[in-house]
Amino acid sequence: MNKITAPLLYLLPFVMYSQNNGFEINTELQNPQNPYSAPTVQSLTPDSVYNDLIVTPLTQNNQQIMQEVEKNEAQLQKTREEVFREIAKMNNVFSYSLPSYSSLPATDYYYKAFEKLIQTDTSNYSISNTNFLIENAYYENTIDKENFDKIIKNSRDFILAKMKELNYNPNSNLAKNYMLFQFFSEHLKLKAEGTEHLPFKYDFEDYTGINDHSNMFVTNLLQTGTGQCHSMPLLYLILAEAINAEAYLALSPNHSYIRFPADNGKWYNIELTNGMFSTDSYILQSGYIKSEALQNNIYMQNLNNKELLGQQLTDLAQGYIHKFGYDEFVGKTIDKALELYPNSITANMIKASLDRVRFEYVAQQIGINPYDKEQLQQIRYFPEVVELLNTANAQFAKVGNLGYEPMPDDAYQKWLQAMNTEKEKQENETVKKQFKGVLENSKIKD
């Protein structure tokens, strides 16, 4: 969930500065939630504007005053431009990169985690380890790796024991994934040892991690038994890795879920937030997947190892932003993430926000409020600043061209809950029955 929403939150005051030809700089305000409703321009009738002038008898005087005001204004503008030229000469004084948070001791955990992550062999790594690195950096290396590994190992043993008890085929990928699915969504009990496991619950309170970023973490899910579409699929992948099952992470608007191949090669989706097998058409009907998004492979696609690591680096950057804010470390992390996963929508959005923050920071240094249309025109004296603006605009355009469309929070919740309607439930039961049939059959063969 957070994967996409979190950067979205930074984008809320989403301002697109767009530049026309040459140095004509134009600001265009866009509202991300509803960028399409163009503001209606109220046409001013001449009467309303000039009413006052007509009433006052001193029309001539007024004209004189107006002329003078215009003259003064022109003078002022000239001075202003001179000042800006002066400032431009002192360009070197300005910093074109964001101030670093590195003086804060807690940032060091992130820098170290980053170094470790980029040394990871992309073809062969443990998602359990990389994810732990990210969460531990947030907690400033205070969580116990041994303890975490122990919990994962216990869960693994429980799952394997239950598989054996149910007489599932231990070599079937379908059986393994079905067991994992049950582990997430059902109340399970081992007959022999009497140990129990309760299903994980969806966290309705803070599903975007706004209140507490650590709500998005696997460690939090293990501790509290509640999670959302970020931590649940991640834990699934960790457990799949532990029992050697094949499963992949896939993304949809504001969301991530699991895909796995059954033994006959057919692919299935698992929706962990409500413990159901969702269909492709259900995901498509969220209403926020544009065909361009699919053509660019940003949604509904298995993430391979490389892309998954890219996604993890994005997670790292998000934790950092949450804890400290934007600085060039975020840029470094995101660049690496994009190297591994060029079409990652989350990474591209964070990059756009970073570019915007950087531009605003520099604009403020030269005394320009970028939200003021007139003032913004003045950046033309600073080619470097114009360049920053262009970069930010190009990045926002890239996000749009990838087919991204913001999905409002309430639409997301509505979509997720619509899965509990009768029709969807029925489809889910059908898939379950099919699986059970296959599993029964494979039992007899063994």
Place this chain on the structure above:
Amino acid sequence: MKYISILLLLIINVPLNAQNKQDRFEQSLMTLNNMLVDESQYNFKKAVLSVENAYFDGKLDTVAINKEIKMLTNLCYSLIENRFLAYVENDKKDVNKWASVYQVMCDSIPLIIKDKEYKYIPFKYDFDDVFGNQDISNMFVSKLLYTRKGNCHSLPYLYKILCEELGTTAHLALAPNHVYIKHKNKANGWYNTELTSGIFPNDAWLMASGYVHVDAIKNGVYMKALNNRESIALLLIDLANAYQKSFPDNDGSFPLICAEIATNAYPNFASALILKAEIHKRQLEKETNIEKGKANFKELEQEYAHIHEIGYRFMPEQMYLNWLVSLKTERDKFENKNLNTFNKQ
């Protein structure tokens, strides 16, 4: 003697006619192919009319059709000048043109001619023979202009023609058995225009037809904004289909060439791939050499497998109509709410 000469005339005349018609189809094919080879030749109106004219054996009244199109273009121009569009981005010029074409196609417009008010009646959707099974000319733009009733084939074609007459662009896009319009503007990104019901649907509606596989979208079989070359590919298949109606017993060589050129311009064009496979199948049935037949059968299987792989699924006609109507019945769910500027209130 008189009888004989008449008989003779008839005998000569029939093949002569057929030869003429054959020539016309070949001419149209040349026209379309030239547009692909040399893109400066591209003219969608000309291309569409050449196909329809070939089917009508050169009897299409192109002067009247051009006049009608000119009239509609002028109506668009007067709309652009005389009404206010609440859109502020700097691509307003194009958006304004698109909006005017949309209005001409789907809205009733009050017209004042010599102090009398008239009402312009927009084009309507024709529920009869939506696939042109009874008469392929039901799919034609000329039919749409004569009767002012059209379907998902003629309406978007006319829309594209009018846009290009106004000096702007419009992208055709495909869905199962369906053609619609895609535009990209600065404020909204890509959005859809559905002319059969005059609504701007979101992509979810197209996906909800139930016959759009995810792979079909990924591979651009459906829901891709087609460029001009790909639009000509559509016309090539129209030409092939018209040819098959005119010459039901043809040996398949002409439609095969059409399909071949079409897939060159638009490799994942499902209709062209299907047509190719169907002709191959027909040819296979006539194959006498067993060895060769076996090899061809294998190739044919691969062709069909490829069509399936890129995500194409067959959609029955009744399903299509149900889906088309769902846009009106479930308007709230499928309407693109972001386009407040254009949506009819």
